[in-house]
Amino acid sequence: MSVQIPSDLLPHDGRFGSGPSKVRAAQIARLSDPTAPIGQSHRSAPVKSIVGSIRSGISELFNLPAGYEVVLGNGGASLLWDAIAFSVVESRAQAATFGEFSAKAARASVKVPWVEAVELVQADPGSIALCQTTDGIDTYLYPQNETSTGVLSPVSRFGGPDALTVVDGTSSAGGVLVEIASTDIYYFSPQKCFGSDGGLWIAVMSPRAIERIERLTSERWVPDVLNLKLAIDNSRKDQTLNTPAVSNLLMIAQQLSWMIESGGLAAMNARTASSSSLVYKWAEARPDATPFVSDPTYRSQVVTTIDFDDGVATPAISAFLRHAGVVDIDPYRSLHRNQFRISTFPNVELSDVQALLACIDWAIEAGIGRS
Template structure:
């Protein structure tokens, strides 16, 4: 690009990838993938099934899974899981907290299901403001015990905005919690959920193409109940049938062929997390990195956090608004220096940057990123 600001090499981070998904992968994981003999072998045979068993066991350990809960794997990402929930977990009507793009997309998926009633939607600050409403908080909290509601759905975290929501049980139905981009980055009490679901391309530093759900006995029973309901007339294709995913998972396999490379990366990352100290250690890492960015934003009058309430600021994805500076110009300058993927969420339409602080991001690299931001901004 013309008029490139050349950042001194001693300021540059060692790892220059800060994308919110796909996320930065540890080189040791990539080396393990390159050395593996599992690639190109049958996923129905013992070596791959043993890998799946190890991943399921390790995830259960990482999340201190309560008795009766199961680690369920399915083909497709978290977006596919919304269709799974609409097909085989929501009985008649769901309620949705919407405070960003991904919560809205889940509600839209359910709205299009012909066998379900229109969902009840609680709009939080970001989504409500977009429709001209005023709210005191960026986060929509769902009221429980709503008549006719059998499933309560909310994101634990919005990847699009970097907004954090408390994970707490809503009474009166199944609790389906979207943890796509925060699972593995913070501590959580899984007993407060019935389905805590996520993908691998965020904190777990793998690839897309698989969803994982930590499912309570109530969720397992609900899927079977819906499948066996007489005269329901509901068509559930196997790939969207949660009971089929559960049946395969306890056999340490998926319904259809998975990405074996993805499983290798995912399992290696979980083993690393456990060796480093589990979720407590991962949360310490993410909060240290994100604190660097929030403190940097507080130090410069030209920028401010997109999420103003500190209690709702994400430790894993930080969004920062630019006031009198063109964020696209800053992003382009950093990319020209090899620092990539701090672009904002495409559909949000904000003049901002979005920076991942997943467990693989070292605090020193986040500190180097802010130094590079200072260097570029001061020279524009």
């Protein structure tokens, strides 16, 4: 008879993926509401009302400074990387890269012919690279959270009055405190802390960023899908350039309502801090485990990464737990590490994190993943 984990140890919800992430039941229920405008034009009043509620909800959640605008666009953050290269970077950029996604974002600006240079500030996975104010740089690019490695960066403004600071908040927005005034563009995808689907990007833009976008897109040829001026114009009308997934809009709107009603960004930050702290303390207490990010200052609250000694085969444990309904705790594929990557987004309950850790302990003690 095969070994089976006791059912009373299992989490109530076994989804711990770092994107797509756990979706709350209330978000799914919103889709089954017969009054939901699924199947209607995205330029109809009911759908535009939902986009408007998302824009106002983002403004409230992040306590936006005067003049900042919420912009939505079709495609995910990877499309926005190209849009930033076309519509935001003038001629010289600096990018901090310390993992797979920050490196991809930087490469988007390297490829375009009008960008004279992209100065890279690099660090190995598991450590952090920080931008440095440098003469001649017009755009600074870096992630608040590197999803592939679980490194969390402080959010600060760089450069002089003419430089823009552009921050990728894809896996941190909505789960970690941020001072939006320290950024000119703070963007994210909804399939992380917002527990929704991909295919959409959301950005908060300063007046200076909007002025730069309006000027550059009037001087350059920019494909419509990458033209952030068109995204701004459409967002001001509470719509997107092309047809979005209305179901996704409904889930985002429901999530925003829950976040705000639950205490706002401070409450979401407290949720992720509690869950991630539990994971790190658990790893530090085990003789065969250690947090991948050695400096506690830069350990992520929303994507925790834990290395194990060679005596524990994390792929075997992950596969074992997957059969029991506990899913998506594998490390990012390009790291090739003996590691668990456990998301602690706001939708993940602390009690489920506790149960997951108990399940891993049980599996190791039962000899799963042991040679």
